Amino acid sequence: MECAARGFATRCVGRPTRRCGNCGAVAYCSVSHQSSHWRYHKEECERLEEQMRRVDLLNEFPFTFTEEATVQISQKEESRCSFLTKRGLHHAGMWMFECKCGSSSVTFSAYDRFRNEGWHLPSSSCPCRGPLSPVTSQLCSWKDYYEWRQIPLDSPVALLLHWPLTIYHAVQAIGIENLTPRISDELRIHYLGPQKELGQLGVFAELRALFPGLRIRLQLVGPDVPQHMDGEIISLCGYAPCMEEEECGCQCSSQILKHNNKSSESSAVSLQLYRGFYHDRYSDIAKDSPPPHIVIAPNAGIAAYPSWLPTIELIKEMKVPAVFSDYCEEACHLAACCIRTITGQPLSLPIGLNPFRQPMMVEESSLFIPCYSNCFIFAI
Secondary structure, three states: OOOOOOOOOOOOOOOOOOEOOOOOOOOOOOOOOHHHHHHHHHHHHHHHHHHHHHHHHHOOOOOOOOHOOHHHHHHOOOOHHHHHHHOOOOOOOOHHOOOHHOOOOHHHHHHHOOOOOOOOOOOOOOOOOOOOOOOOOOOOOOOHHHHHHHHOOOOOOHHHHHHHHHHHHHHHHHHHHHOOOOOOEEEEEEEEEOOOHHHOHHHHHHHHHOOOOOOOEEEEEEOOOHHOOOEEEEOOOOOOOOOOOOHHOOOOOHHHHHEEEOOOOOOOOEEEEEEEOHHHHHHHHHHHHEEEEEEEEEEHHHOOOOHHHHHHHHHHHHHOOOEEEEHHHHHHHHHHHHHHHHHHOOEEEEEEEEOOOOOOOOOOOOOOOOOOOOOEEOOO
16 A cells, blocks of 8 residues: 555655545545645545445455455455465465465466466365356356355365456356357457466366357457467367366366467367457457457456557447456446547446455555455446
């Protein structure tokens, strides 16, 4: 947390210990900074106050570790590192990217090391095989998902599965029957701005269970895609394995991710990676495949990055539904204002809480409002 007036006024004089008496969402290092910043803050104060009233809802999860991953992290009694260490997952494969010390020690060029990594959990605690029964009704919460997949609520797999489950929720929110061209046997998704997901690609195999009977073609586009992975196609031929591969019978890691020169038509989930901004690479993507049914941009930060401007303009021309997520409601509000300026139109899907947000609070935030990866979604 830093002083809300940092960069707006004189140099900060200490820790930001003075919270706004109205909203309680921002803090200041001094009375003078709070006073000088009021002309900027007054426009957002009432809105932030309303968002603060929903804090308890944001922290509501069905897991046995909920307090540990929310309140205790907020109060700095717990950290992501300690949470993972207690479960033997700290710096373990795909989990490497879930704490600062892990992700900072890995270069993007080293993502290859993590492609064949499994869950590092027993079979009873992770979705290492297909579901016992297909999903027959819409999943609306983590509790629904865990019950369907018969995973105990003490399992931390939701910390990684929020990526494919957010895709699932986005498609359901738009309405799979509303996607055009009409889906026959393939669902095509353009996924913008992947970052840590690049070291957790195995979790996207869960899309085969979430969309039974469909081939999923997921094209991941962003500047963080390593140069050596640009254009690469990866077929997910099975689920990410548990730590008991031989006893369990789930597919071994060497069979999970395969590299091909062309897309595997038989693969249930196919990933293709493109390095660069979407508006710069779209013409290349269009040469490789038909138009997408939906565009999804997780944790987009539209208001923070000017590079979104040409991308939003492109999406408007494409006339394809685009679903965005962000860490908090305020970020979504600011994004909606930017989008309205660019498109001249309101959101097609209003800002709403994502039931499949990552159930672990972001450790560092510029607001006192809890932030979670993929916390809220909206669409244009």
